Structure formats: structure tokens, C-alpha cells
Amino acid sequence: MAKVTSRQGSDAFADFLRLIELEAGRFPVDLVPVAGENGGAPQGLLIVDQALAETRKKELARSVTGGDGRTKPAPPLTLVNRPGGPESFHGLVQTELSRVKSSRLPCALLLIRFAGSSDGSLLTTAAAALKNEVRDGIHLAHYDQATFALLLPGLNRNRALHKARAIHHCLGAVAACQVKIGLAVCLARAVPGVEEFMAMAVRELHKSGHDTGGIFYSFQEETDDSCQVSAEERAQLFRFTGKGKK
Amino acid sequence: MSETNSSPQIICISSGKGGVGKTSFTINLAAALAGKARKVLLIDGDLGLANVDIMLGLNVTHTLREIVEEGRDPLEILVEVMPGFFVLPASSGVPEMASLSYEEQAFLTESLEQIIGNFDFVLVDTAAGVGDSVLWFNNWAGRNFTILSPDPTAMTDAYALIKIMKTRYQKTEFHLIINNVKSRKEAQEVFANMSAVLENFLGVKPCFQGAIPQDSAVSMAVRRQKPFLVAQPQARASLAVMEICNKLLA
Numbered sequence: 001m002a003k004v005t006s007r008q009g010s011d012a013f014a015d016f017l018r019l020i021e022l023e024a025g026r027f028p029v030d031l032v033p034v035a036g037e038n039g040g041a042p043q044g045l046l047i048v049d050q051a052l053a054e055t056r057k058k059e060l061a062r063s064v065t066g067g068d069g070r071t072k073p074a075p076p077l078t079l080v081n082r083p084g085g086p087e088s089f090h091g092l093v094q095t096e097l098s099r100v101k102s103s104r105l106p107c108a109l110l111l112i113r114f115a116g117s118s119d120g121s122l123l124t125t126a127a128a129a130l131k132n133e134v135r136d137g138i139h140l141a142h143y144d145q146a147t148f149a150l151l152l153p154g155l156n157r158n159r160a161l162h163k164a165r166a167i168h169h170c171l172g173a174v175a176a177c178q179v180k181i182g183l184a185v186c187l188a189r190a191v192p193g194v195e196e197f198m199a200m201a202v203r204e205l206h207k208s209g210h211d212t213g214g215i216f217y218s219f220q221e222e223t224d225d226s227c228q229v230s231a232e233e234r235a236q237l238f239r240f241t242g243k244g245k246k
Numbered sequence: 247m248s249e250t251n252s253s254p255q256i257i258c259i260s261s262g263k264g265g266v267g268k269t270s271f272t273i274n275l276a277a278a279l280a281g282k283a284r285k286v287l288l289i290d291g292d293l294g295l296a297n298v299d300i301m302l303g304l305n306v307t308h309t310l311r312e313i314v315e316e317g318r319d320p321l322e323i324l325v326e327v328m329p330g331f332f333v334l335p336a337s338s339g340v341p342e343m344a345s346l347s348y349e350e351q352a353f354l355t356e357s358l359e360q361i362i363g364n365f366d367f368v369l370v371d372t373a374a375g376v377g378d379s380v381l382w383f384n385n386w387a388g389r390n391f392t393i394l395s396p397d398p399t400a401m402t403d404a405y406a407l408i409k410i411m412k413t414r415y416q417k418t419e420f421h422l423i424i425n426n427v428k429s430r431k432e433a434q435e436v437f438a439n440m441s442a443v444l445e446n447f448l449g450v451k452p453c454f455q456g457a458i459p460q461d462s463a464v465s466m467a468v469r470r471q472k473p474f475l476v477a478q479p480q481a482r483a484s485l486a487v488m489e490i491c492n493k494l495l496a
Contacts, residue, residue, distance in 0.1 A: 101347070226413055227406070227410045227414065229409060230447075232447075233405065236439075236447075237398070237402055237405055237440070237443050238402075
């Protein structure tokens with residue numbers, strides 16, 4: 001059993017679980033989070049083989065969570081700007097960006113807009129629908145009358161995009177209008193300021209439309225290993241020493 | 247200490263790979279510059295596993311750690327090795343110092359900037375690798391010296407470091423020092439090869455800052471805990487460092 005030794009407290013454990021989730025994303029496994037009482041801080045994470053039969057997965061989940069792991073009540077959404085105002089969400093983003101620096105785990109920010117709608121009740125309906133897509137630690141706030149901001153700690157680019165697609169699909173079913181999503185991801189190697197990070201998401205949101213499938217993110221052009229020394233570079237470097245053939 | 251220069255040359259000496267000769271070169275370059283009547287500050291940038299004090303045979307009581315942790319005045323930590331040659335020693339065996347937070351880095355930079363105006367040259371001998379402190383010191387410095395030796399690992403690591411500094415920090419000027427070469431021809435070949443790859447892939451044209459030949463005086467000086475330039479001023483390595491020093495002052 002792995003032991004979290006670098007930092008103490010529930011934050012460290014939550015970061016550790018996110019790290020496992022990130023790694024697990026590369027394997028054919030299902031993850032069942034074990035939430036604390038009343039949707040509190042996570043207490044564990046069950047990893048099961050994706051190939052197992054659904055009934056077996058449910059049995060395993062039930063043995064750990066006391067429920068079936070899939071039908072357990074969704075954790076409450078943190079609507080941080082009520083009644084604290086937009087500054088509360090601003091503060092949460094600030095905290096999360098600081099955690100990205102210290103934990104080296106990424107985080108994602110989604111701005112979700114219901115195009116052509118200023119109906120406040122639509123956001124309430126959407127928030128209810130979103131409950132199944134979110135887990136503890138995710139922060140949701142009103143960005144403006146027709147826009148949600150969703151802060152997703154621990155999500156890298158691929159997982160954030162996967163989540164954005166799932167949310168887009170989910171909201172498309174409850175909203176009659178077009179749903180647009182702007183997605184920005186903060187990586188530990190280049191942590192922006194709060195304003196910059198939120199502005200990134202706003203820019204992506206403005207670019208989002210029918211032609212982009214309702215989701216826009218501009219990081220698809222970038223590569224994660226832009227500084228990695230390539231095989232070609234190595235070969236040329238070693239030419240002098242006669243090792244380029246290897 | 248009276249202020250002599252409001253904008254000293256800050257030179258960061260890195261290699262990527264360890265054991266290439268960064269510290270040895272840096273202390274000797276500092277000694278050479280001091281010998282030319284320049285005031286030199288050598289910062290031991292290997293914050294968690296310091297070596298500069300050991301290579302100079304210093305018995306230090308205060309280190310950079312106290313600047314970060316206690317807010318101590320850097321002037322209280324300075325050690326004068328020889329006239330005009332000052333050292334800011336770092337701590338050894340302190341992992342926390344090797345991974346400073348952004349806030350601590352900013353605080354350290356601010357503290358260092360309060361005293362560097364007293365010097366003509368500030369040399370930073372960084373840790374090996376491409377850790378935060380290495381990148382941060384390289385970004386802070388006005389000049390970037392990269393040391394490499396004629397072996398594939400040293401060349402790859404030096405290239406990787408330059409690539410990071412170019413890609414993430416938009417640095418474009420790099421000075422190469424080829425250490426431990428058998429001959430001038432070998433140094434030229436290594437530089438030509440490195441230069442071609444840097445230009446081809448990164449669009450960077452490095453400057454040839456000099457080469458230091460293989461010389462038993464180097465290892466002997468390390469054991470005696472003295473700069474080889476002082477112990478054996480006529481040694482081939484000493485003459486090579488003097489050449490680099492003169493080039494820097496030209």
C-alpha cells in the first residue's frame with residue numbers, strides 16, 4: 001500500500017488520489033471513488049479491471065462503498081459564488097493554481113455557455129444535470145448570466161477534454177439552446193496568474209461554435225514534450241563520437 | 247563594502263550533466279577575474295548539495311539557507327576567498343533548499359539583487375540537472391555559459407539544457423566551454439558538431455567561449471582544495487582559463 005509522506009493532511013491525500021487517477025487513465029480500468037461521509041473529502045479509490053462483468057464490478061464497489069459505487073448520491077456541487085460573489089471563485093482558482101505549482105498536478109477550467117439564453121433557471125437545471133458528471137473537489141460557479149465556470153483539479157489535457165465532451169453531451173440533453181464550452185488547462189510547467197488563466201478560458205469560449213463541436217481548446221497544436229531531445233537530435237549530436245547509428 | 251557597479255555581469259555556469267567540471271571552472275574563472283582586479287561574487291547555486299566551499303577549503307558557518315529561512319542579510323554570509331573574490335556558500339544535505347517554492351525563489355532573488363551591485367561579475371555555479379533552481383538561475387543571469395565534455399552524455403545533457411532555456415525562457419545566447427579535451431582539434435570538433443545541431447534544430451548560434459585541456463593539475467588542485475590557477479598558474483588548464491577570462495574582459 002502506498003503511503004503519502006511528502007505532505008500531510010487531506011489535501012495531500014486528494015492530490016495523491018488524483019495522481020493515481022491520472023496514471024490510471026492510461027490503463028483499461030474503472031475507478032470508483034470512495035467519498036467521505038456526506039460527500040466529504042475522498043477516503044479512497046477503488047480500481048477495477050474494465051474487463052470485469054458489470055455485476056462483479058458492482059459487487060466490488062458495494063463491498064467498499066457500502067453502495068454500488070455507481071448509484072451513490074452525487075457529491076454536492078460547490079456553488080461558490082452564492083453568496084460570496086465572484087471573488088470566491090477567483091480565490092478558489094488562485095488556491096488551485098498554487099496547488100498545481102506545489103503538487104505538479106494539472107487543473108482544468110471550463111466555461112460553459114448556453115448560447116442565446118439569459119434564462120437563469122436554465123443554469124439551475126443544468127447544475128442539477130451536471131451532478132452526475134462531477135465529483136468531490138470540483139468547483140462550479142456562475143460566471144455570468146448564461147455561463148458556468150467549472151474548475152476541475154487534477155485533470156490533464158486528455159482527461160479534461162474527455163470530461164468536457166461528457167459535460168457537453170449531458171447538457172445538450174437538457175438545454176434546448178446550443179451549449180458552448182471553452183477549455184483551458186494549467187500545467188505545472190507554466191502556471192499562469194488567475195486573471196490570465198480565466199482569460200484563456202474566455203478566449204477559448206469565444207472561439208467555440210458548431211464547427212468545433214461546441215468545445216474549443218487551443219492546446220491541440222502543442223506537444224507535451226516540446227523540450228524532449230528527439231532521436232534525430234541525438235543522432236546528430238552523437239555523429240561526432242560515432243554513436244549516431246545506435 | 248563600497249558599491250562599485252550598479253549592473254554587474256551575471257554569468258550562470260551550467261552543464262546539465264554532473265561531473266563535467268562546472269565548479270572547478272567557476273572557481274578558477276572567479277580567481278582569474280579577481281586577479282585582474284575585478285570584484286567577483288561566486289554564488290554556489292547548488293543549493294542542496296553545495297561544493298564551492300569544499301573546493302576552496304572554506305569552513306563556512308552561514309549559508310544561503312539562512313537568507314531563505316531566516317531572512318539573514320547576504321552580506322553577513324559573504325566569505326572573501328582572496329582579494330576581490332567573494333563566495334556566497336550554500337548548504338549541503340538540505341533537500342528543501344534544492345526545491346525552493348516560487349515565493350522562496352523570488353525572495354532569494356530579491357535578496358541577491360540587493361548586494362550584486364557591489365561586484366563587477368556575479369558567477370553562479372548551478373547544480374547538475376534541469377531542476378527548478380538551475381532553470382531559474384539560468385533565466386536570472388544575463389549570460390549563460392554551458393560546459394560540456396566530449397562524451398555523448400555530457401553533450402546530450404548540455405543540449406537538453408539549452409533547448410529548455412530556448413524553448414521555455416526564450417534565451418538565445420549561449421556560450422560553450424568544452425572541458426577535458428585531448429586537443430584543440432577535439433574541442434573544435436565538439437563545438438562544430440554541437441553548434442550545427444543547435445542551429446539546425448533550435449536556430450541557436452552558440453559562441454565558443456573556450457576549451458580546457460585534460461590536465462592532471464585539475465584533479466590535484468581539487469584534492470588540495472585550491473583553484474588550479476593559484477596552485478599551478480602555468481598549468482595548461484590554468485592558461486586556458488586565463489584565455490577565457492581575457493576573452494570575457496575584452
